[in-house]
Amino acid sequence: MDAIVVDSLxxxxxxxxxxxxxxxxxxxxxxxxxxxxxNGAGKSTTVRILATLTTADAGSATVAGHDVARExxxxxxxxxxxxxxxxxxxxxxGHENLILQGRLQGMRGSDLERRSADLLETFGLSDKANALxxxxxxxxxxxxxxxxxxxxxxxxxxxxxxxxxxDPEARAAMWEELEALASAERLxxxxxxxxxxxxxxxxxxxxxVSKGKVVVEGTPESLKSELRGDAVTVELDxxxxxxxxxxxxxxxxxxxxxxxGRRIHLRVDxxxxxxxxxxAALDSAGSGVQSVTVSRPSLDDVYLHxxxxxxxxxxxxxx
Amino acid sequence: MTVVTQTLILCARVLRNxxxxxxxIAVMIVQPMFWLLLYSQLxxxxxxxxxxxxxxYVDYLTPGVAIMTAxxxxxxxxxxxxxxxDRGVLERFLATPASRAAIVFGRILQAAIIxxxxxxxxxxxxxxxxxxxxxxxxxxxxLLAAFLTAAGFAGLSHGIALRTRQEASMIAxxxxxxxxxxxxxxxxxxxxxxxxxxxxxxxxxxxxxxVRAARGEAIPGTxxxxxxxxxxxxxxxxxxxxxxxxxxxxxxxxxx
Numbered sequence: 288m289d290a291i292v293v294d295s296l297x298x299x300x301x302x303x304x305x306x307x308x309x310x311x312x313x314x315x316x317x318x319x320x321x322x323x324x325x326n327g328a329g330k331s332t333t334v335r336i337l338a339t340l341t342t343a344d345a346g347s348a349t350v351a352g353h354d355v356a357r358e359x360x361x362x363x364x365x366x367x368x369x370x371x372x373x374x375x376x377x378x379x380x381g382h383e384n385l386i387l388q389g390r391l392q393g394m395r396g397s398d399l400e401r402r403s404a405d406l407l408e409t410f411g412l413s414d415k416a417n418a419l420x421x422x423x424x425x426x427x428x429x430x431x432x433x434x435x436x437x438x439x440x441x442x443x444x445x446x447x448x449x450x451x452x453x454d455p456e457a458r459a460a461m462w463e464e465l466e467a468l469a470s471a472e473r474l475x476x477x478x479x480x481x482x483x484x485x486x487x488x489x490x491x492x493x494x495x496v497s498k499g500k501v502v503v504e505g506t507p508e509s510l511k512s513e514l515r516g517d518a519v520t521v522e523l524d525x526x527x528x529x530x531x532x533x534x535x536x537x538x539x540x541x542x543x544x545x546x547x548g549r550r551i552h553l554r555v556d557x558x559x560x561x562x563x564x565x566x567a568a569l570d571s572a573g574s575g576v577q578s579v580t581v582s583r584p585s586l587d588d589v590y591l592h593x594x595x596x597x598x599x600x601x602x603x604x605x606x
Numbered sequence: 607m608t609v610v611t612q613t614l615i616l617c618a619r620v621l622r623n624x625x626x627x628x629x630x631i632a633v634m635i636v637q638p639m640f641w642l643l644l645y646s647q648l649x650x651x652x653x654x655x656x657x658x659x660x661x662x663y664v665d666y667l668t669p670g671v672a673i674m675t676a677x678x679x680x681x682x683x684x685x686x687x688x689x690x691x692d693r694g695v696l697e698r699f700l701a702t703p704a705s706r707a708a709i710v711f712g713r714i715l716q717a718a719i720i721x722x723x724x725x726x727x728x729x730x731x732x733x734x735x736x737x738x739x740x741x742x743x744x745x746x747x748x749l750l751a752a753f754l755t756a757a758g759f760a761g762l763s764h765g766i767a768l769r770t771r772q773e774a775s776m777i778a779x780x781x782x783x784x785x786x787x788x789x790x791x792x793x794x795x796x797x798x799x800x801x802x803x804x805x806x807x808x809x810x811x812x813x814x815x816x817v818r819a820a821r822g823e824a825i826p827g828t829x830x831x832x833x834x835x836x837x838x839x840x841x842x843x844x845x846x847x848x849x850x851x852x853x854x855x856x857x858x859x860x861x862x
Contacts, residue, residue, distance in 0.1 A: 338701045341862045363703040374698030378623040390615050391702040419626070435698070 289313040290475035296346035306332040308499035319476040321490030329499040330479035338368040351442045367436030371447040377421040392439035406434040426457030483586040502593045514584040517558035524575030547597040609705045616712030638675045657796035668732035669820035670793040676721035676752040680759025683717040684767030714760045721756030740823030751820040754840040761847030768854035812843045
């Protein structure tokens with residue numbers, strides 16, 4: 288059975304901003320599913336509709352078998368929601384936060400105490416259980432957020448940008464926690480992220496979201512393997528990318544050329560063999576080259592391939 | 607779990623968090639005592655004027671300060687809601703099965719409990735200054751009036767908080783309504799000394815209802831019917847503002 292079914296959701300915000308434009312996907316029980324896309328693609332709006340915080344203008348969705356619009360109460364009991372902006376009470380301790388969350392979910396007594404102690408242990412917060420959250424580091428606060436989402440043993444967990452704003456070390460630690468979580472508990476996780484590596488590492492399947500729609504969906508591996516060969520990125524001295532792109536396009540072994548500011552992205556069969564050829568061609572045409580990088584296909588390239596735009600440029604807001 | 611349990615849990619959370627702020631506690635304790643001592647000195651000879659019914663000014667003032675404190679506590683209660691809103695705490699509550707009404711009720715109850723404790727403290731200090739305030743029944747009425755006043759204005763304040771969603775706007779609105787309501791009442795001065803038109807206008811003011819109810823027992827010749835009416839009006843005000851806060855909560859949810 289699918290734990291999450293999203294069918295053609297649409298939502299337009301007050302000022303005519305179309306946040307969702309027919310987004311659809313489904314997540315089987317027990318799977319970690321990643322919604323990947325830049326800021327403003329509609330990921331958070333989708334999660335907020337699924338968590339019953341807001342409603343869609345059109346379309347329908349079910350979570351754990353309950354319709355999000357008609358059975359909001361049943362959905363709320365079945366889900367854990369970890370919002371993008373942390374929702375912990377900073378003036379309370381980690382333990383108190385967990386207990387309050389559990390009580391609001393209808394738990395009580397020794398079951399709740401035990402569950403809360405277990406979660407504090409799991410997320411490495413036992414030492415700070417009785418310290419006020421405002422003394423926690425960013426990473427600890429975020430781990431507490433996730434623990435709070437899990438306190439009532441939900442069937443479905445929503446993680447909205449779980450590592451945004453964390454330093455690299457805390458992010459790596461969080462990834463380890465989440466990986467362990469996904470394998471240990473029979474839990475369906477919907478993860479939104481604008482970190483490609485995060486989706487690649489944590490999600491079994493990924494949907495790339497752009498402008499309120501799913502552009503492509505699949506396992507990170509299958510998405511990457513659909514792109515033949517290596518990715519070559521050439522950064523040019525000048526700004527005449529059109530001419531450089533035309534030259535590159537005519538070369539043997541170059542499949543795909545995309546322009547993006549002062550860079551051109553090429554898809555080639557063999558990176559190592561193609562680079563000298565490309566450089567020689569650009570050089571004889573008088574186009575100066577600043578740098579060249581060769582890489583195995585990444586989700587970055589998948590994004591570029593399907594939307595025709597560079598992920599980092601689209602995500603400009605956050606960088 | 608019932609709305610009542612959830613209200614109590616959410617109210618206890620805020621009270622616990624506040625209990626960890628020593629400066630807040632100190633101000634909550636010192637401020638009403640300060641008002642009482644300051645006003646009773648400042649206006650010491652005011653009872654020489656006619657209209658005070660032969661009671662000492664401390665006797666006259668104690669219920670007034672209790673109500674004023676409750677009124678202020680209630681009016682500013684919305685600041686806490688804005689803090690929860692800004693920190694994402696409210697959104698997290700909304701993703702749980704907790705009753706939406708309990709989220710509002712818990713906050714209103716918290717303001718009312720604080721105001722009642724403050725009123726009790728004021729009565730004790732008043733007692734030291736020689737004001738008995740009509741004994742046990744008088745005290746009960748004053749505490750009840752303080753509770754209803756704080757709760758009623760907290761409802762209003764939370765409604766405004768949920769509609770403005772910004773501290774600066776919230777402060778502006780609270781300032782704008784608090785001083786006029788304070789001065790359009792017999793809180794500091796005998797009613798008969800207030801111009802007629804202001805007396806009439808003050809009958810629309812919940813602060814005046816609270817003051818009249820609270821002061822009833824302390825002044826000889828209490829009219830029980832009048833006091834009951836004012837308490838009922840206050841209760842009505844509470845129902846109205848709670849409904850306003852709950853509605854505002856729904857309108858806030860629609861903007862999510």
